């Protein structure tokens with residue numbers, strides 16, 4: 108596709124965009140200043156907290172009303188009975204991550220799910236106990252892994268870091284291959300971010316699974332920055348487990364519930380050690396309350412508690428939108444939109460900026476991470492004062508996510524025009 112650096116071109120792209128109508132289904136925060144001629148924020152942080160669908164309020168209100176009208180009877184009498192409410196999310200969520208419904212459930216929050224999954228899938232022995240993570244893994248994942256190691260009597264020293272090469276920013280899969288080839292006999296688990304939160308690099312999950320399995324290591328993926336952003340094809344990738352939050356690209360509200368994936372090959376394995384509660388007990392006999400524990404098959408077999416319906420209602424509002432559009436169409440727009448963003452950034456004639464995200468659309472989602480030499484956080488502050496919301500990561504990276512659900516080509520054009528003004532002074 109041939110891009111042009113002009114507002115007219117951006118507007119023409121919006122006109123031709125069959126998904127442009129989606130923007131109006133979201134609340135875009137409003138500019139409260141007379142000085143700017145723009146009325147809406149330029150929001151580039153859907154990778155941190157997605158915007159609110161206008162339908163969310165209605166979905167939550169439905170549950171509030173049903174609670175008011177039915178009390179406890181709402182478990183069966185609500186328009187969407189609460190007893191099985193989570194099942195309304197399963198197949199839509201499964202499509203988003205390329206899984207079978209039996210492999211997916213929505214529950215808890217991301218770090219909690221990682222711990223519950225490690226209870227089952229991190230089974231260290233005296234010989235095989237180390238865990239591989241990326242050297243710039245998200246802090247919560249690192250802390251979770253470190254605490255699991257300590258819980259089993261090991262230490263932070265037993266983390267093996269997959270690092271970018273000297274003077275490089277991105278991970279090279281051959282280096283992971285080498286780590287597993289040489290140290291695989293000591294490695295119990297690979298826990299890797301499918302899309303790195305810092306660089307935006309989308310890794311080849313199928314290849315990571317094959318590398319790990321070649322030495323009998325379990326492979327788990329954190330998809331916080333992947334779900335709703337790229338198509339990870341979890342089932343075909345053959346990874347053992349995955350988890351992701353829903354408040355980033357999945358627009359389900361601050362601190363909303365998380366997704367969990369356990370590959371079908373483990374779905375009937377009742378011998379996997381795991382924690383239990385009444386919600387992973389066989390639902391046919393759950394309310395007899397007297398049976399010996401009988402674990403459910405599939406991902407539902409990792410649930411513990413009955414889930415918060417109000418939060419799930421917000422997830423349902425968002426997943427209904429994703430289902431209407433489909434990940435294929437969304438990805439198609441995303442590749443064009445992020446390609447345009449990248450093109451405009453590269454047009455800025457400055458030796459101080461460098462894009463560290465891969466250029467190949469197959470190796471990234473919508474996020475572009477821009478390294479700005481000699482800059483400090485004041486650049487980010489200046490952008491924020493113009494109601495351009497981006498994310499700053501020390502020491503010098505500006506993370507920007509033109510999210511295809513609600514970002515226009517015009518937004519991208521205007522954002523880069525203002526950024527350019529700050530960079531060239």
Ligand SMILES: *Cc1c(COP(=O)(O)O)cnc(C)c1O
Pocket residue numbers: 216217218219245247248300304329331332352
């Ligand atoms: C956002 C994010 C988290 C946050 O974890 P919570 O348990 O939802 O607070 C963890 N890991 C990664 C990789 C993330 O991007």
